[in-house]
Each structure stands twice: as C-alpha cells, then as structure tokens.
Amino acid sequence: MTTKTMMKAALLAMTTALGASAALADGMVAVVGGKADDPFFAKVKKGIDDATLVVEAHGGTVNYLMLQNYDNIGGDAANLVRTAIAQGAAVIAVPNWVPDSQDEAIKAAQAAGIPVILYNSGGGEKAKELGAINYIGNEEYTAGLAAGAYFGRHGRKNVICVNTVPGAQNLEDRCRGVSDGIVPEGGVSNQLPLPASSFGDPTAVAEAIKATLLEDATIDGVITISAGDANSAATGIEQGGLTGRIALASFDMDGAGLDRIKAGTQLFAVDQQPWLQGFLAVSMADAYVRYGLAIASAPVLTGPGIVDSANIDATLAGAAAGYR
Amino acid sequence: MFIPSKTLSLGGLLRRPESGTFLGLAVVFAFFTWFGGSNFASPTGAASWLNVAASLGIIAIPIGLLMIAGELDISIGSMVPAGSMTCAIVSGHFGLPIAVGVGAALALGALVGLINGILVVRTAVPSLIVTLGTLFAVAGLLLGLAVLITGTTSVSLKAGPEAKFLLGQFIGGIYQVTIFWWIAAALFWGFVLHLSPWGNWILAMGGDRVSARNAGIPTDRLTIILFMCSSMSAAFVGLSQAILYNSAQVSAGQSYIFNAIIAVVVGGVLLTGGYGSVVGIVLGTITFAVVTQGIYYTGFDANWSSLIIGILLLGAVLLNNTFRKMALSYSPKTGAGS
Numbered sequence: 325m326t327t328k329t330m331m332k333a334a335l336l337a338m339t340t341a342l343g344a345s346a347a348l349a350d351g352m353v354a355v356v357g358g359k360a361d362d363p364f365f366a367k368v369k370k371g372i373d374d375a376t377l378v379v380e381a382h383g384g385t386v387n388y389l390m391l392q393n394y395d396n397i398g399g400d401a402a403n404l405v406r407t408a409i410a411q412g413a414a415v416i417a418v419p420n421w422v423p424d425s426q427d428e429a430i431k432a433a434q435a436a437g438i439p440v441i442l443y444n445s446g447g448g449e450k451a452k453e454l455g456a457i458n459y460i461g462n463e464e465y466t467a468g469l470a471a472g473a474y475f476g477r478h479g480r481k482n483v484i485c486v487n488t489v490p491g492a493q494n495l496e497d498r499c500r501g502v503s504d505g506i507v508p509e510g511g512v513s514n515q516l517p518l519p520a521s522s523f524g525d526p527t528a529v530a531e532a533i534k535a536t537l538l539e540d541a542t543i544d545g546v547i548t549i550s551a552g553d554a555n556s557a558a559t560g561i562e563q564g565g566l567t568g569r570i571a572l573a574s575f576d577m578d579g580a581g582l583d584r585i586k587a588g589t590q591l592f593a594v595d596q597q598p599w600l601q602g603f604l605a606v607s608m609a610d611a612y613v614r615y616g617l618a619i620a621s622a623p624v625l626t627g628p629g630i631v632d633s634a635n636i637d638a639t640l641a642g643a644a645a646g647y648r
Numbered sequence: 649m650f651i652p653s654k655t656l657s658l659g660g661l662l663r664r665p666e667s668g669t670f671l672g673l674a675v676v677f678a679f680f681t682w683f684g685g686s687n688f689a690s691p692t693g694a695a696s697w698l699n700v701a702a703s704l705g706i707i708a709i710p711i712g713l714l715m716i717a718g719e720l721d722i723s724i725g726s727m728v729p730a731g732s733m734t735c736a737i738v739s740g741h742f743g744l745p746i747a748v749g750v751g752a753a754l755a756l757g758a759l760v761g762l763i764n765g766i767l768v769v770r771t772a773v774p775s776l777i778v779t780l781g782t783l784f785a786v787a788g789l790l791l792g793l794a795v796l797i798t799g800t801t802s803v804s805l806k807a808g809p810e811a812k813f814l815l816g817q818f819i820g821g822i823y824q825v826t827i828f829w830w831i832a833a834a835l836f837w838g839f840v841l842h843l844s845p846w847g848n849w850i851l852a853m854g855g856d857r858v859s860a861r862n863a864g865i866p867t868d869r870l871t872i873i874l875f876m877c878s879s880m881s882a883a884f885v886g887l888s889q890a891i892l893y894n895s896a897q898v899s900a901g902q903s904y905i906f907n908a909i910i911a912v913v914v915g916g917v918l919l920t921g922g923y924g925s926v927v928g929i930v931l932g933t934i935t936f937a938v939v940t941q942g943i944y945y946t947g948f949d950a951n952w953s954s955l956i957i958g959i960l961l962l963g964a965v966l967l968n969n970t971f972r973k974m975a976l977s978y979s980p981k982t983g984a985g986s
Contacts, residue, residue, distance in 0.1 A: 360951050369950075388950040392940070396900035398802075399893040403699065406822060407944050410692035424804045425893035432821055490801035490898065517801050519791055519899045 351384035353609050354408035356401055356418040357444075357602075360390055363552055363578050364598055368444065370646055371602025379610045386606055387411065394489050398422025402429035408438075415439050415613040417605040419461075420446030420454075421492040430454055439613060443605035444598075445494035448623030457612050459623035460604045462596035464494040467628035468501015471573060471594050474630060475502070475545050476509020478591065480571050483513040483545035486533060488553055490517040495549045498575055502547055513545075526556040534560035537570060545571045551578040551593070558584060577631060582643050586636050595639075596627030599647045668971025669916050669931040672964035676938050679960065684945030693945060695822040701937035702830040703885050704907055705930060709837045710878035712912040712929040716841075717874060718854040718921035719775040723764060724882035724908065726786035728901030730756055731886025733790055733803060736896035740805035741798050750811075750887055757883030758876050760786060765872030787899075794898050801898040807891045816891035826888050833881070838926040846870070854921030911936045914964050916972060935964050 355372055358365035369388065376386040389404040391397065401418065402425050408416045409432065416433050420426050420442050430440050434455065441457040442450065451459035468485075475483050483506060485499035499515040506513050518532055533556065537543055546561065548554045554574030561570050567589060574581055577593035584590035604624060611617040631639050642648035661667060681689045707724055714721050731753040739749030760782060767778045794801050807816055817825050841847035852860040853867050861867045882904070890896040915932020917924030939960045943953045 385947065387944070387947070389944050390950045390953070393903055395902050396889070396897055398895055398897070399889060399900065402893060403696075404944070406699075406818075407696045407941065410690070410696055410822065411687045411945060422802070422893075422895055424895040428818075428894070432818075435821075496800070517795065519787070519801070 351379075351382070351414045351610070351614060352411065353379060353384060353386045353606055353613075354389060354411065354413035354416045355386060355602075355606060356389050356391075356404045356408065356416070358391055359393065360388075364550055364576050365390075367598040367647065368602035371599040371604075372606050373602075374599075375603045375606035375610070378607055382610065382614055384414070384610060384614065386610075387413070394492075397489065397492055398425030402426045405429040405433055405440075409433050409436050413438055415441065415457075415609040417441045417443055417609050419444035419494070420450055421494060423450060423493060427454065430456070439609075441605060441609045441612070443601050445492065447497075451623060458608060458619060460608065460626060461601050461623070462494075462627040463623070463625060464497035465501040465504075467575065467594050467596065468498040468503070469505035470501075470628045470630060471498075471547055471575070471592075472502040472505020472507075472511075472513060473509060474592060474632075475513075475547070475571065475573070476506045476511045478571065480506075480545035481511040482540075482543045483511060483547060484533075484536060484543055485513055485515045486518065486529070486546065486548045486553055486557065487515055488518045488529060488549065490519070498549055513547075526552065526559070529553050529556035530560035530563065532560075533557045534564045537561065537566055538564050544569060545573070545591075547573040547575070549575050551576045551581050554581050554584075554590065554593075558589065577639075577643075577648070579643055582631070582636060582640055582648075585631065585633060586640065588633070592630050592632035594627065595629040595631050595648070597629070597648070598626075600626045665916050665972045665975050666925055666928045666931060668968040668975075669914065669928045669935065669964075671971065672914065672967045673931050673935045673938065675967065676935055676942070676960055676964060680938060680942030680945060683948070684942055688942055688945040692822055696944070697934070697937035697941040698827050699824045700941055701933045702824055702826040703889065704904065704911055704937065705830045705933040706826070706833050706885050707878070707882050707904055708908045708911040708915075708933050709833060709926060709929050710874065710881045711908045712915065712917045712924055712926070713837065713841065713850055714775075714874050714878055715909075715912055715917050715919065716854045716921055716924040717850045717871065718857060719768060719871065719874070721764065721775065721779045721875060721878045722905045723760065723779040723782035723786060724878060725902045725905040726783050726790065727757055727760060727879050727882035728886040728889070728904055729896070729898055730760070730786050730790050731883030732890035732896035732900065733794055733886075733898060734883075735887040736803040736805040736890045737794070737797060739807070740803050740896075746807050746811040746891075749805075750815075753883045753887040754880055757880035761876030761879030762872065764879065765875035768875065769868040769871050783905075791898050802895055804895045805890050806894060811891055815888045818892075824892060826885075826892070829884075829888070834926060834930050841926050850874070851922060854923070856922075907936060910961065914961065914968065916968055936961070939964075 357368055360369055379386050391400050405418055406429055416438055433440050439457055443460040446459055447463055448459050485502045487495050487499055489495055503513040516536055546557050548557050551574055557572055561567055571591040573592050575594045581593055639648055687693050711721055734753040734756050735749040738744050738752045739746045764779055764782055768775045819825055849865045849870055852865055857867055911933040912929055914935050916928035939957050
C-alpha cells in the first residue's frame with residue numbers, strides 16, 4: 325500500500341510542476357487523418373506539414389492524430405475527435421467517413437466550443453448540416469459520375485468498382501457514382517467490396533480482382549478506390565492475361581499509376597488533389613480560429629479532375645516532387 | 649502464487665509479480681505525463697486510454713485465462729465484428745427489439761466458443777490452429793451473409809434510450825459506459841481466478857494438463873467453458889461498440905487479436921501457461937492503452953509514433969520479467985525472522 329501511495333504522490337507532484345507547461349501550445353489545430361504510410365494520406369500529410377509552417381509562424385501548433393488501421397474507421401475517428409477535445413484543441417479538422425458514428429463526436433466538440441472543419445469526406449451538405457466551418461475535398465458522388473461517364477464515352481460497358489474500405493461513406497459514394505454515371509452511356513457497373521483487412525495487402529487485392537475478371541468475361545473495365553489498389557489491379561489484370569481487354573482506372577493516383585497512364589496501360593485517374601486538401605484544411609482552420617477569416621464559397625472543391633493521356637506530362641512534374 | 653504473510657511489508661508487495669507490471673505502467677505514465685503535459689494527466693485525458701482499455705480489457709481477461717490454462721484463442725478477431733454485425737442486422741436492418749439483437753449476438757458468441765472448445769478437446773489439433781480456422785470461417789460467413797442480407801458491409805443501428813443508457817452512452821460526454829462493464833468483468837474474473845476453486849483448476853491445467861485431469865479436475869468441460877466465455881466476451885464488446893457508435897463494420901476487430909495478447913503478456917501471463925493473475929492483466933491492458941493513446945498528447949511527429957510505441961512496450965515487458973525473476977528467486981535472509 326505504501327509503495328502505491330508514494331508513487332501516486334510523486335506523480336501528483338510531477339503533474340502540478342508541469343501544470344503550467346502544456347506540451348501543446350495555445351491555438352492548437354488538431355487534424356484527424358489516415359495512416360501516415362497510406363500513399364494517399366502521405367500526400368495529405370505533406371499538405372498539412374506545409375501548412376504547419378504557416379501555423380507555427382502565427383505562434384500555433386498542429387497535431388496530427390492518425391488512425392492505426394482502417395478496420396473500424398468510424399469508431400476510431402470518433403475516438404480521435406474526443407481525444408482532440410481532451411487535448412484542448414482550438415479547432416479540429418476531420419474527415420467524416422462514417423457520419424452515423426462520427427456526427428455525435430463532432431457535435432460534442434462543437435458543444436465544447438471547438439469549431440470543426442470537414443475535409444476529404446463528408447460533402448458540402450453534411451458540413452452545412454453540422455454547422456462546420458466548411459468542407460474541403462471532393463464531392464465523391466460527382467467524382468464517381470465523372471468516372472462512370474468517362475468509361476461509357478470510351479466504349480466500356482461493364483465496369484467493376486473495387487472497394488477495399490467498405491463502409492466509408494465517401495468510398496461507397498464513389499462506386500455509386502460510377503454505377504449511375506455509366507448508365508446514360510449504356511453501361512453497367514457493380515461494386516466489388518473487399519474486406520478492409522485486405523487494404524494494403526497488394527497480393528490479396530490482386531488475386532481477388534484477377535479471380536473476378538476471369539470468372540466473368542463480360543467485364544471490360546476496372547476502377548479502384550485508391551492508387552495502391554490500382555497497382556494491385558494492374559498486376560491482377562496482367563496475371564490474368566487480360567491487359568488489352570480491360571480498361572483500368574483509379575480514384576487518386578501515385579507515381580506508378582501516372583507511369584501507366586503515360587505508357588497507355590491505364591486509361592485515366594480521378595484526382596482529388598490530396599495535397600490541397602491537407603494544406604487548405606489546416607490553413608483555413610487556423611485562419612478561422614485565429615483571425616475569424618473564412619472562405620465565402622462552400623464547399624471548397626478540390627476535385628474531381630480527370631488525369632489521362634491528354635494532361636499526363638504536367639501531372640508527372642508535380643508527382644515527382646511528392647505533391648500529386 | 650499468492651502466499652499470504654502476517655504483515656503487509658513493502659518488500660512483500662514489491663515481490664508480488666504484479667508489481668513489475670505496475671512499475672512498467674508507472675514508468676510509461678510518467679513518460680507521457682512529462683511529454684504530454686497537464687492535458688494527458690487530466691480526467692479528460694484519462695478518458696482516452698480508459699475507453700480503449702475498457703473494450704480491450706473485457707476481451708483480454710478471458711483470453712488471459714485461456715492462456716493461463718494453456719490455450720490460445722485468436723477467433724476473437726472475427727467474433728467482435730460478428731457480435732456487432734449480428735446486433736446491427738437483427739435490430740437495425742430487421743428492426744427487431746434491441747434485446748433480441750443483444751441476445752442473438754451473445755448466443756452466436758456462445759455457439760462459436762462451443763465449437764472452438766469441442767474441436768480443441770476432441771481433436772489433437774492445437775488451439776491456435778483451431779481458432780485460426782474459426783477466425784477465417786466466421787469472417788467469411790460474416791462478409792457473405794452481410795452482403796447477402798443487406799447488400800453492403802456496414803450497417804447502421806439506432807438503439808433505443810435504455811440500450812443507449814446501459815451499453816452506449818458517454819458518461820459526462822467523455823467516458824464510455826463500457827468502462828463500468830470492464831470493472832465488473834475484472835471483479836468477476838478476479839474472484840473466479842483467485843478466490844474460487846475453478847481458479848486453481850485453471851492454473852493447474854496450464855501447469856500440467858495430464859496431472860490436472862488425473863487429480864480429478866474436469867479439464868475438458870473447463871476448456872469448453874473458457875472458450876465460450878472468450879467468444880461471448882468478444883461478441884459483447886462487438887455489440888456494445890455497435891450501440892456506442894451507431895454502426896457496425898464487417899472487419900472491425902482484427903487488431904484485437906494482437907492487442908489482447910500484448911496486453912496479457914505485458915500483464916505478466918506466461919505464453920506457455922500456468923502463471924498469471926487478473927490484476928496483472930488489468931494493469932497490462934492499461935499500460936497498452938496508455939502507450940497507444942498517450943502518443944497523441946505529446947508533440948511528437950505522428951510518423952515516429954509506431955517506433956515509440958514499440959520501444960515502450962518492450963521496455964514494459966522487460967521490466968515485468970526482471971521483477972518476476974526477482975520475485976521467484978527471492979529467499980529471506982536467515983536469522984532475520986519471518
């Protein structure tokens with residue numbers, strides 16, 4: 325008993341001594357985001373890191389709260405919002421992947437007097453409904469429509485939309501958009517949901533896609549919800565010997581994908597400019613809470629943009645620097 | 649083994665195996681208080697790791713008991729989402745009362761645990777392999793049935809006020825009510841392991857199963873009951889997560905396998921079985937939760953967080969092992985009286 329009491333006393337003493345020095349300064353911008361080793365969120369993080377320079381010049385700090393994995397994306401993000409509240413954040417930037425799970429946490433933050441800005445997922449409507457500062461990102465459904473229409477215009481009639489993080493609202497909307505966008509062009513699209521545990525496992529994704537393509541010979545297009553999955557899909561298509569027949573596309577892109585577009589083995593990529601999302605989310609959040617500045621147009625759309633053989637060269641330059 | 653002494657001395661307390669775990673926790677807590685400041689050490693900061701520890705703890709204690717008894721159960725990775733999806737589909741998609749959903753989820757847990765237990769005692773297959781098979785079987789069943797019934801892999805669930813109060817509320821806006829369920833589970837399992845005859849049976853089984861059976865302990869029945877308890881606990885955590893977050897995901901449990909084993913090992917349970925305590929498991933769970941959540945309160949770049957988590961966990965386990973060796977090899981000085 326005595327040991328425990330002594331230790332408790334020592335801890336209390338240390339805590340009161342440190343009470344004045346919080347490790348995180350005033351005006352802390354808390355950003356909830358995906359894993360740092362996720363190629364898409366690595367670009368978002370680069371945008372956040374660049375905006376951090378501005379925030380630190382103003383005397384504030386930025387704290388990036390990242391998910392460990394995408395197994396329970398809604399619940400984990402809600403927990404991180406609550407952690408940000410506990411840290412006394414001045415403003416929180418969070419993607420609203422699973423509104424059912426996260427809306428309560430966002431409202432709790434606002435009730436605690438912390439404004440919230442949505443980025444990457446959620447949409448303009450959701451931001452207005454929650455009273456968030458703004459929404460920066462893609463309108464996922466619109467992006468899907470653009471992708472589906474592009475497939476249709478290029479003569480593809482049966483497209484599968486591979487979703488490796490099922491349950492995330494923004495990704496479900498993408499596939500729904502593809503499905504609706506291709507119909508006016510006379511095509512059809514179905515979703516292929518893979519369990520979130522295969523996210524980041526390229527072999528599992530490649531094999532699943534290859535098996536689906538071999539099993540149904542009428543499929544002539546594949547679109548994936550992430551650039552990494554597009555790499556796996558390219559491998560799967562090649563292993564199945566279907567390279568000429570299947571048109572590949574992806575939401576978001578990376579170096580390998582851009583090389584494929586240049587070489588002609590990938591048809592296009594839908595770009596939502598992740599660097600801009602990270603950069604604008606942090607700088608807008610900081611400007612709002614520090615100086616009361618806000619962009620009048622809502623939502624602030626960073627996409628969708630189509631990258632195909634027509635504009636590939638300009639994109640390659642940005643990709644080399646890690647911005648695209 | 650706990651040998652009661654006439655007086656409570658500092659030395660006696662330090663020589664209890666759990667003190668290694670407690671010191672590991674104290675060091676880790678001090679580390680994050682130093683770097684995390686007053687935010688981490690405040691009640692709201694405590695909520696971050698208490699919430700994580702609660703869900704993990706409810707699963708870790710039966711897993712720890714199974715490990716003490718010499719078995720492993722990794723099917724909990726699929727039982728957590730199975731529990732939450734069953735509850736969400738029954739009560740959210742089909743609209744049946746929440747009690748039916750909760751009952752169905754727990755019944756599924758009991759069934760899978762029963763299957764695990766029977767397979768382990770009847771066949772010579774190691775429990776790791778049996779539960780690995782169940783892990784995949786339940787995962788596949790879950791994905792297939794979810795897409796068949798609902799067309800998607802995540803289902804939303806709007807629970808009524810009573811269910812929300814018992815299983816899904818945030819007390820004071822920050823503490824999950826799961827914390828109280830965890831405390832209740834810890835007290836229950838602490839009683840079972842340390843104060844009831846079944847606890848002795850579990851420790852004996854882990855030490856030497858054949859001798860235990862020869863001594864008259866019903867090892868088969870006990871193994872099956874333990875597997876049922878671990879599966880039901882996992883299903884319970886799953887359904888409480890579904891009620892708490894208003895939605896269920898098909899794949900939301902893989903991390904529990906590894907995290908539960910880490911929490912249990914940090915808590916002093918031997919991987920080979922026969923040794924451990926509920927207090928140790930609880931402290932190990934808290935240590936793990938503090939390490940993984942405390943990182944957010946420090947100013948460290950998120951890129952280094954995994955490195956820091958790994959180093960701290962390793963340090964905690966090494967400290968634990970050192971203290972256990974000291975505790976087990978202590979011999980009182982002759983002539984000092986005891």
